[in-house]
Amino acid sequence: MRYHQVVVVGGGLAGLRAALELNKRNVKVAVVSKVHPLRSHSVEAQGGINASLGNHPRGSHDSPELHAFDTVKGSDYLADQKAALRLTEDAPKRVREMEHWGVPFSRTPDGKIAQRPFGGAGFPRTCFASDKTGHVLLHTLYEQCVKYEQASERGEMVIYDEQIVTGLVVDDGVCHGVIVWDFQNGEIDVIKSDAVIFATGGAGRIFGKTTNALVSTGLGMAIPYWGGIPIKDFEFVQFHPTTLFGTNILMTEGARGEGGYLLNNKGERFLANYDDSSKAMEVAPRDIVARNMTREIDEGRGFEDEYLHLDLRHLGREKILERLPGIRDLAMKFVHVDPIDDPIPVQPGMHYTMGGIDTDEHGASRVPGFYAAGECGCVSVHGANRLGGNSMLETIVYGAIAGDSAAQFVLDGGSGKVPDDAIFENAKNRELSRLEGMFNGAGEENPADIKDELETTMNRKCWVFREEKTLREGIQKVEELQDRYKKITLNSSGLRLNFDLLWALELGGNLAMAEVMIKGAARRKESRGSQFRTDYPTRDDDNWLEHTLAYYTEDGPRFEASEVDLSIWEPKERKY
């Protein structure tokens, strides 16, 4: 049995940033990641990270307050306002800190961090490194972790990669550690700790059409959910307007921020034809653009009834090579289109889960000793719709906050409770029998078939436009798939390098989070931000200006509501 003062689960941006904060406070920290940290989904983020630095010629009047207001308005007033303000107040400090650590940001002519316009923002405030911002941020944070792994002047920092956390050790309402499956050597182990931070990313893979990495399954949200911690606002899913037709690989919003056009099959910039996008056009917020694109396709003005064109040709070769080389490379490799010469086929795709593990503004959950940060968590700063450039910001701001909170908790003596070793042994043995039980199932179901059907169901029944009838059909299907999941059979056994088992475990997380999402979507009878109900097409503040909380029960999620912090700005109609 290993012991570390704090265990961080997940090696993406939020996890590594939390670990560095703990390390700075001389707390002994271990990061457990199911992939090598550099393989985390954060590496795929492209367009940039928001901070009101005022480096752009048109940005000199920008401020954290204006950034926070844009964030709250973008959220359709479902964000907690003080939490959003904390996000934007810490933004300049945290972004500059990343520069100090070595991030090769693109630069202004006078050598400052360059900024570009993004959707829903009053000023150009998205800091970027061409269109590979997630890649350089993640590599830089990992480099800093390597530095402090090697350094002796601070607390111990250990990274366990290719080990997956499969459960929590919770005793008497307090979190005391995690259960880890080291799939390289086939061992189940327990890591005892005084606090645990989950930074496990999103759940894009419950959909088929998603920009998310294959590893973004939602299991990291399902584990605390099964352990009694509620999931907040999970019905709110961001559909990114521009994902590559065929694979749904992300084509950054930066492409439109730099001046790219969206065109229908008549060659029209169709966003001009819709009231909510006619002014901001291509840089209207993501929920609005994704809806209007879906309408164009549904009404027959797309190509092959599937996609539209993202046209960059007028930007010219030089600008594309300087600012957007990554998406050019992806378009050439995956659809054989060079954006310098031809438009890119794009369609909306699932991109981000605004909701997640319920935390307060310190990253703390209701269970003492358990924290969450990044996409898996929900403070909430994104509410019903996240602005582009705010997700990477959340990872480093709230990663640092969660790390700092957990450090303080541990240094103050933690929960003060030290459970008996038998608690850990029992937890480990239970997990071992659960995993071994998965080899010996009597059923005939192939987990891959269940996953395929889940993806199709969510694509069709819980997509950009939602309504009661199709949501109910989707719920019925998800429940059927959960029953079938109990009858899966695996065609390989053993715990060492068994990816059949790994993906089957992940599928349990997929299914749990899909259920929370689609039932939450059916429950919320209004349209707000990313959730658009064709049967309830307007926002209903009288009845629904509230967070959704989903608690696990054996019969499915039990829903409650919780208050939204509206202490700074009064909700208004969201117009652009």
Add this chain to the structure above:
Amino acid sequence: MSEVTFKVLRYDPETDKKPHVETFVVPTRSGMTVLDGLYYIQEHIDGSLAFRSSCRAGVCGSCAMHINGTYRLACETQIDALNSKTVKVRPMAHLPVMKDLFVDMDPFWEKFKHIKPYLIPGDEPGEKERFQTPDERAHLDRIIDCILCGACYASCTVNNYDEEYLGPAALLKAQRFFSDSRDAAEEERMDLVDGDHGVWRCHTIFNCQEVCPKEIDITGSIAVLKRNMVANRWSPSLKKE
């Protein structure tokens, strides 16, 4: 529906005496990648097949392997583009096989860590960002695109006969920091890449450059590193104006 034959080199050091090739028939569709094919095998034919993957978009660096004659990322290699009815797949060389296509990357990471792969600035930063002109920043173009997939390391013939050779990826990373106007650890890092298993072992064979999925000029970067070391340490006349 058309089909393709996958020939996968399989080996489990815990149970097999030696590696062997297994054949799988996989149905294909337009745009299907080698990674999609490997998943088809794992999900529908043989669940024991081991390989890494994550982003499926050519940016995370998990799935470098030897495919039809060269090292590439399985996720961005479309089967159609191979123009072959057979897809031959084997794991990266110069790294111990743990199972099938899943190799032990630790030696690769240890060498990466050896060169102190983090910014070592000469001064304490102020409240604002450090300034770097667009021209200074341009020295980092391409070189920062490295995703540390290991394709270069596996393709390098020097790694074949010198297990301790730092290899192209670690040397490229060193050059990344030498090229950064904000870094001040030139002397320190030169010591780290000097020596019998360091930069001088590179024989300018260009394999690394040929296989790099990000098309980085790795061989050229190593040559610049050598040149700068010679100039700094032995031949000041080589120094650029």
